[in-house]
Amino acid sequence: MLDGRRIVLGVTGGIAAYKAVEVCRRLVDAGAHVSPVLTSGALHFVGETTFSALASEPVQRTLWGEDSPIPHTRLGQGADLVLVCPATARVISDYRTGRSHDLLTATLVATRAPVVLCPAMHTEMWEHAAIQENLSVLASRGVHIVAPDEGRLAGGDVGAGRLADPARIVATVERVLGPGDLVGTTVLVTAGGTREAIDPVRFIGNRSSGKQGFALAAEARDRGASVILVTTTPPPPDLGVETHLVESAAQMHQAVVSRSADADVVVMAAAVADFTPVEVADSKLKKQEGPPRIVLEPTVDILAELGRSKRADQVLVGFAAETHDVAANARDKLVRKNADLLVANDVSAPGVGFEHDTNEVVIHGSEMEQNVPLTDKRLVARAVLDAVVAHRSARST
Numbered sequence: 001m002l003d004g005r006r007i008v009l010g011v012t013g014g015i016a017a018y019k020a021v022e023v024c025r026r027l028v029d030a031g032a033h034v035s036p037v038l039t040s041g042a043l044h045f046v047g048e049t050t051f052s053a054l055a056s057e058p059v060q061r062t063l064w065g066e067d068s069p070i071p072h073t074r075l076g077q078g079a080d081l082v083l084v085c086p087a088t089a090r091v092i093s094d095y096r097t098g099r100s101h102d103l104l105t106a107t108l109v110a111t112r113a114p115v116v117l118c119p120a121m122h123t124e125m126w127e128h129a130a131i132q133e134n135l136s137v138l139a140s141r142g143v144h145i146v147a148p149d150e151g152r153l154a155g156g157d158v159g160a161g162r163l164a165d166p167a168r169i170v171a172t173v174e175r176v177l178g179p180g181d182l183v184g185t186t187v188l189v190t191a192g193g194t195r196e197a198i199d200p201v202r203f204i205g206n207r208s209s210g211k212q213g214f215a216l217a218a219e220a221r222d223r224g225a226s227v228i229l230v231t232t233t234p235p236p237p238d239l240g241v242e243t244h245l246v247e248s249a250a251q252m253h254q255a256v257v258s259r260s261a262d263a264d265v266v267v268m269a270a271a272v273a274d275f276t277p278v279e280v281a282d283s284k285l286k287k288q289e290g291p292p293r294i295v296l297e298p299t300v301d302i303l304a305e306l307g308r309s310k311r312a313d314q315v316l317v318g319f320a321a322e323t324h325d326v327a328a329n330a331r332d333k334l335v336r337k338n339a340d341l342l343v344a345n346d347v348s349a350p351g352v353g354f355e356h357d358t359n360e361v362v363i364h365g366s367e368m369e370q371n372v373p374l375t376d377k378r379l380v381a382r383a384v385l386d387a388v389v390a391h392r393s394a395r396s397t
């Protein structure tokens with residue numbers, strides 16, 4: 001799977017450094033050429049000899065070795081991928097700011113290869129706003145982050161921050177270096193909040209920013225999918241996918257229906273208005289005329305309509321922004337709208353949902369339920385598409 005691929009394995013100074021030995025062994029077994037780069041902190045936890053014995057390339061520790069005057073550029077330019085395992089709070093912060101003071105940080109800044117970071121630290125550090133912000137910035141630059149597990153930590157503590165399982169780390173490396181698990185798949189994503197006109201200047205809207213939908217579109221694109229985006233908000237200019245800009249629920253309905261036949265996966269991340277004014281005033285309503293009476297009528301429920309007509313091979317993903325009874329409402333929507341997956345978030349929680357760069361969700365399927373703790377929307381997108389891929393492969397077996 002990784003035959004001949006050149007991987008720089010950066011190991012930093014955390015208790016989880018011993019697990020990097022297992023990761024190194026698995027990468028070598030999969031056929032990769034592994035060049036270990038150990039920081040001085042790592043050497044407090046693991047020995048150079050262990051990695052030298054396992055890896056195909058010699059261990060490197062310093063910018064000032066005798067073999068090469070510029071080892072970081074040689075490593076950075078020659079790598080197919082740089083994996084940092086474990087990634088401490090320090091290396092994450094240095095990488096975010098471009099501070100390159102040792103061989104590993106200099107290599108990270110000097111490479112154009114994909115980078116995979118595997119954070120591991122105490123729960124308090126993992127949840128600290130500085131760490132989460134650094135990871136958000138790095139994720140938005142395209143860095144792949146293997147979120148830590150919950151479990152036993154150093155000193156007998158238990159919580160989030162434990163290095164991800166070596167199998168998951170190696171699977172991520174294989175995915176990043178592979179052809180992409182959504183190649184040949186068309187993914188339709190909706191994003192943003194619809195606007196229902198009252199008069200030429202006013203509308204009924206909602207707080208959706210479109211960020212979660214854009215993250216889903218970017219993640220699907222990077223995994224090889226053909227992406228169709230139907231959005232109420234213009235996407236970032238570099239998104240580079242087929243985009244249909246709409247405003248109202250009716251326009252979104254029309255755009256989705258016109259393209260959904262081509263889609264293998266439809267992700268309804270948009271916040272679609274449930275009701276729209278029966279009449280739109282031709283000219284601006286005037287205050288002197290007194291408070292207007294706005295009569296509303298239901299919009300078409302796009303997700304439910306797609307759920308009624310979906311092909312056997314189509315995967316339909318809905319979202320549910322809730323403020324109470326989150327799990328019960330989500331499961332109800334999953335069944336009622338005949339979706340395959342329903343991504344629920346409690347938008348009353350801090351840092352979750354509308355207008356934030358972060359989100360915290362639970363992905364519900366008929367036979368699965370997965371918590372995605374508060375993290376960058378790109379990582380939420382990754383978890384949602386992982387669930388889509390798992391759903392498709394379970395269905396095909």
Ligand code: CTP
Nearest residue numbers: 268270272273299300301302303318319320321
């Ligand atoms: N949705 C849709 N068309 C609508 C309303 C919602 O396709 N007219 C989709 C949303 O994009 C989302 C899912 O349905 O994926 C859930 O939307 P939500 O508004 O939470 O569900 P409702 O059934 O409208 O329930 P309620 O507003 O009462 O919570």
